[in-house]
Amino acid sequence: MIYDMLIIGSGPAGMTSAIYGLRANLKVALFEKSAPGGAMINTAKIENYPGYKSIDGVSLSMNMYQQVIDLGVDYYSREIEKIEKGDDKFKVFSDGEIFYSKTVIIATGTKNKKLSVENEEKFSGRGISWCAICDGNFFKNKIVAVVGGGNSALEEGMYLSGLAKKVYIIHRRDEFRASKRIVEEAMEKENIEFVYNTIVTGFFGSDKLEGLILKKLTSGNETILNVDGCFEYIGQEPNSNFVKGLNITNEKGYIMVDNNFETKIKGLFASGDIINKEFRQIATAVNDGAIAALSASRYCK
Numbered sequence: 001m002i003y004d005m006l007i008i009g010s011g012p013a014g015m016t017s018a019i020y021g022l023r024a025n026l027k028v029a030l031f032e033k034s035a036p037g038g039a040m041i042n043t044a045k046i047e048n049y050p051g052y053k054s055i056d057g058v059s060l061s062m063n064m065y066q067q068v069i070d071l072g073v074d075y076y077s078r079e080i081e082k083i084e085k086g087d088d089k090f091k092v093f094s095d096g097e098i099f100y101s102k103t104v105i106i107a108t109g110t111k112n113k114k115l116s117v118e119n120e121e122k123f124s125g126r127g128i129s130w131c132a133i134c135d136g137n138f139f140k141n142k143i144v145a146v147v148g149g150g151n152s153a154l155e156e157g158m159y160l161s162g163l164a165k166k167v168y169i170i171h172r173r174d175e176f177r178a179s180k181r182i183v184e185e186a187m188e189k190e191n192i193e194f195v196y197n198t199i200v201t202g203f204f205g206s207d208k209l210e211g212l213i214l215k216k217l218t219s220g221n222e223t224i225l226n227v228d229g230c231f232e233y234i235g236q237e238p239n240s241n242f243v244k245g246l247n248i249t250n251e252k253g254y255i256m257v258d259n260n261f262e263t264k265i266k267g268l269f270a271s272g273d274i275i276n277k278e279f280r281q282i283a284t285a286v287n288d289g290a291i292a293a294l295s296a297s298r299y300c301k
């Protein structure tokens with residue numbers, strides 16, 4: 001099978017590209033290694049995507065997914081290992097098979113960063129989580145900590161405050177990166193307590209997590225905090241290892257593109273959170289995905 005447009009990643013950027021590609025009558029393949037929706041699917045509540053005053057991430061993901069399936073995309077649940085540029089087509093490698101396409105759009109987004117402190121590995125999945133919507137239910141009426149000071153930490157902290165008895169939000173500074181409105185909303189929750197200027201230096205417990213070791217940055221003092229669960233929301237890193245050989249990323253691993261979302265390799269595009277940009281939102285991913293697909297359609301013709 002030779003495609004006109006092969007999209008890697010089915011978050012909002014990838015799925016928008018698929019919609020535009022299919023409506024331009026192109027033969028489109030969409031590859032995804034986990035569930036459709038990307039980071040969206042792990043988001044409890046979305047309130048800044050036009051058309052929905054409030055929607056949960058799973059529903060928005062499934063709406064987009066159903067739309068691309070109904071339009072006739074070839075959807076593959078598999079991982080891409082490598083991309084090679086041939087004379088007039090790209091070769092895309094997945095699990096011993098090669099797929100050919102005139103254009104490729106990389107929309108693989110980012111993955112959650114880890115704290116990389118003592119015992120994190122040991123208690124990962126045994127109290128430490130990176131997804132409140134997936135694991136929050138395990139902590140009904142229990143005590144949890146959320147680490148981070150960005151939109152994700154505050155939003156998911158609020159989601160957890162509806163399940164847990166108590167939520168500690170532990171932030172390394174005394175100012176938040178999250179938007180003012182979200183911070184104000186979180187501060188109104190009675191069962192959220194903010195712990196400022198503090199980092200987590202380790203985890204402890206027996207067979208499951210029992211607590212955190214904290215260090216106050218202003219004094220250097222170490223304390224322990226007994227919790228049943230800990231959710232890490234300390235930012236993201238790009239899913240771009242599979243394109244390392246192509247020399248299209250910056251020093252942090254984000255893909256460099258021009259105004260048409262094309263990389264320096266003609267016919268190879270990138271969009272959404274994986275590209276080097278300042279604002280990472282569902283709305284900006286959708287914008288990138290549309291422009292990448294329109295540019296790729298023009299390239300095909």
Ligand code: NAP
Pocket residue numbers: 048115147148149150151152153155171172173176177199200233234235236278279280281
């Ligand atoms: P983020 O905005 O990069 O925030 C990461 C937070 O973790 C920062 O507060 C940072 O502290 C802290 N941090 C980083 N490394 C740490 C470490 N080793 N130990 C302790 N704390 C650490 O990440 P995000 O919240 O995942 O958001 C990612 C992107 O998605 C952002 O662009 C965000 O705006 C967007 N997003 C938007 C929405 C929305 O619009 N509703 C929702 C979710 C995410 P410092 O502040 O000190 O650097």
